[in-house]
Amino acid sequence: MIRRPRRNRKSEVIRTMVKETFLPIEKIICPLFIIDGKSQKVKIDSMPGVFRYSIDEASKEIEACIQLGIKTFILFPVIADTLKDTVASESVRFDNLYLTAIRTFKKMFPDICIVTDVAMDPYSSDGHDGLVKDGEIVNDATLPILAKMAIAQAEAGADILGPSDMMDGRIGFLRDALDEAGYTNVGIMAYTAKYASAFYGPFRDALDSAPKSGDKKTYQMDPANSAEALEEAELDYNEGADYLMVKPALAYLDIIKLLKDNFQIPIVAYNVSGEYAMIKAAGMQGWLDEKKAMIEMLTSIKRAGADIVITYFAKEYAKYLKE
Ligand code: PBG
DSSP states (O other): OOOOGGGGGSSHHHHHHTOOOOOOGGGEEEEEEEOSSSSOEEEOTTSTTOEEEOHHHHHHHHHHHHHTTOOEEEEEEOOOGGGOBTTOGGGGOTTSHHHHHHHHHHHHOTTSEEEEEEOSTTTBTTOOSSEEETTEEESTTHHHHHHHHHHHHHHHTOSEEEEOSOOTTHHHHHHHHHHHTTOTTOEEEEEEEEBOOGGGHHHHHHHTOOOSSSOSTTTSBOTTOSHHHHHHHHHHHHTTOSEEEEESOGGGHHHHHHHHHHOSSOEEEEEOHHHHHHHHHHHHTTSSOHHHHHHHHHHHHHHHTOSEEEETTHHHHHHHHHO
């Protein structure tokens, strides 16, 4: 035998030397759920180890993350039902929870990068990402609402905006609105190929944001489609997106690769709540080694072509890298 691939696997040193994929902590974005109140750190049943934090507690969490090398955070607000309405008006109130959180964190930690969520669902009494009229999620009337939300977030100090709503034309609409308001340096991380996925279940528990009626299939993509992801990517790119995101990640590694092979801007993968919950649940049962599964999953997402990974394992992964 001339070719013996096992020679390159014979020792730890050699294995590390020939390793093709590294995922350093600088490539990780940590999601944080923000709730109202003081000294609150509330468990999420379907996401063991992940919490909803009041702003003061979240600040401590950010500090701990910074110590571990995590510098980018994506924020999601938990909004009381009493503040929700059909047009998501709470989302642009100057002193609301979300905008206050952004301002507080940027003031306390000027060097971190804050990514926001632009979509109506946390604030919508209908639980949809867009405006609902006669049972339909209407596209064009949603855009100005998203634009107002985006400008409020930019004004609060957000570095990058993350439109997760999947309305058509929203990237261009937001880019125009931001530029016109003078926020030419605020970036857009487009949720480009966002699939109508069962893996968002735990997130909707965390935010209590599940749709009140129907599902999200008229705006989020069909898991069976990949050519459509290319179309979405082309649109988002041409409309001015700075990042293209694929979400979820694990069941969509081919989509990550597809976008990576066809576009030159950074590709982001969102390793979503259900992907986290799956590994946690099996780990707690003793059915698999949680830590090894986490490393394998995150490495695979990187190997597929993701430049940046959003994951609820951020802190645990950072701790593993420090070991
Ligand atoms: C909604 C939004 C969702 C997630 C991020 N933004 C859920 C949804 O589309 O219902 C899911 C993230 C996760 O599951 O971790 N704008």
